[in-house]
Amino acid sequence: MRMKTFKAATSTAAFAKVKAELGEEAVILSNKTISDNGSKCCEIVAAVENSPIRPATTRDAVVDDALGDAVGWQREWSQIKGHIMALMKPQMDPRHLSPKQKIAMDYLEREDVDETVLARVYCGLRENGNDSIMKVLDPMLKAAPFKPANWSNTFHAFAGPGGAGKTSSLVRLALKIKKENPKTRICLATADGGRGKGRLVLKHYAELSGLAFREIITRDDLSLLREEEKNFDMVLIDLPGLPAKTSLEEWLTLYGMRAMDDLSIHLVLNPYYSTAQFNRFVEKYKSEQLASVIWTKLDEACTFGSVLNMAFASGLPVSALSYGTGLKNSIIEASEEMVWRLLFKRTLPNGEIQP
Structure with a gap:
């Protein structure tokens, strides 16, 4: 592994140096503000694997x-x-199932439910005779609606692959919560190091909606934000897309978030990733602080079996469902009934039927 230290007047300039010299695959080992000749600057230690x-x-x-x-x-x-x-x-053998059970199994297979899940459902149906398939499915998927009354902690981070909709989901939830209870004190925070356009989106909507806005570029910035915790009811943090060889746990440790007992992380995903991608996401974003899954871009999906696949593989509840292009009235707290309607009736949260 090749390691190098980069210094610049701003974090944006320092990250630009890292990207220019080490490329997109560089892993950030430390990121802090230092004093250099009496002036503050950003110092980043980055590394990249040597691969001939x-x-x-x-x-x-x-x-x-x-x-x-x-x-x-x-x-x-x-x-x-x-x-x-x-x-x-x-x-x-489908002959061991009742006609209704067989129809349900065939439907799940068409919705791209994973073979591992189908095998578990089949075994459950065999054990339960003529019971409804829902009796087997219910324990596999749970909901934990994303609203302040259900989450006692202040800090919530949104993680996931680039393009999944982390920033838009964060903004949508913030606007929804603020609309339902204008007195809720919400802070939007970005941890993308000033590199992505998500920072500008968050800042823009924070200013328009009267919400606080903070940037987390170094551990010191996170410490300062934690000192402000008493001023906010909810702090929603937009995490960056992670480099290919960096896990969520590594990133959290680097920025000091791994030790935050009052942090819940919500994994933001789309239903149309491949099975191989979902399997990689389960490993890449594995963390004790991972609390729920938020599903986005539901109106663009052809099948919804991946919602059940992820619930079965990760054990995480679904907390919110997002759809449509607008930022207002396009996300809703998840319920188990809503998810089952999505899977079996292809009904979006707004009542529209997905063809």
Whole structure:
């Protein structure tokens, strides 16, 4: 691993130096404000893995390189799962199910529900005879509506892959909560280091709506924000998209958020990622502070099986559902009934039927 220290008058300039020299894959090891010749400046220690460039002149060579860079245990676990499902599938005889159960299973398969989940549902139906499929599904998916009355902690961070809708979900929830209770003291905070346009969006809507706005560029900024905690009922933090080889736990540790007992993290996702991507997200964003999943862009999805897949794989409840392009009246606190209507009736939270 190659490590280097970068200094600049502002964090934006320092991050630009990191990106220019080490590239997008650089991992930020420390980020702090220091005094240099009597002036304050930003000091960033970044690192990037040394990977020798290997010529890949043929298609087979490119495939070999990609497989060589993959994590071994992930390949082994995928193979194990494949063998298990290959053994189980012949045992999942639909003749053992009632007609209604079979119709429900066929529907779930069409909605791209994962084979692992289908196997669990099948086993549950076999054990319960002619019981409704909902008796088996209910324990797999829970809701924890995102509203102040349900969450006693002050700090809420929004994590997820780039483009998932973290910033818009944060703004939508802030505007909704403020509309329902104008006295709620809300602070919008960005932790993207001044690199993304999400910072400008948050600042803009904070100014328009009379909300506080803070930037978290270093650990010191987070410490200052925590000292202000008594001034706010909710602090909503927009986390950046993470580099490919950086996990959420690593990022939280770097910025000092790992030790925050009063922080809940909400994973923001779209329903149309592939199964392989969802599996990677489960590993990349694994954290004890992860509290819920927020589903966005529901009106753009073709199937909704991934909502059940993620609930089964992560054990996290769904806290909010977002749809449409506008920032107002386009997000709602999740309920289990609402999620089941989305999955089985393809009904969006606003009552529209998704074709």
